[in-house]
Amino acid sequence: MRAPLSLPMQQRRHVLAAGLLSVLCGHARAGAAPFVLGTDHPETSFGGRWIRRIYVEAFRRLDIPLRFADYPTQRLSVVLERGDIDGEAQRAERTCGCSTGAACWCARTR
Numbered sequence: 001m002r003a004p005l006s007l008p009m010q011q012r013r014h015v016l017a018a019g020l021l022s023v024l025c026g027h028a029r030a031g032a033a034p035f036v037l038g039t040d041h042p043e044t045s046f047g048g049r050w051i052r053r054i055y056v057e058a059f060r061r062l063d064i065p066l067r068f069a070d071y072p073t074q075r076l077s078v079v080l081e082r083g084d085i086d087g088e089a090q091r092a093e094r095t096c097g098c099s100t101g102a103a104c105w106c107a108r109t110r
Helices: 009-030 046-062 073-082
Strands: 035-039 066-070
Touching (some): 035 073, 046 066
Parallel strands (some): 035 066
16 A cells, blocks of 8 residues: 555545545534634635635535634644644645655755
């Protein structure tokens, strides 16, 4: 079996989508507490409005309560790592050159 980073991009997206669905389904069974999604786009911005429209509809279809939390970009990652929020609405994929074109979050990309 190949390492996850050596999977083609399409397969990595499918693996990530399957993982996200399993987390969300587990969250839905856990109770009525809302899923807290962090974003660095305020509700008044163009991107913020679109992000909210997309996620609100997706979570409505999954019957999972959703709440948004706005943070500055760098604080958003810290808050997520601390476990204060359940997820990020979006994250850009970066490559650092340490592997063969695979996305990496090592110290060279920060």
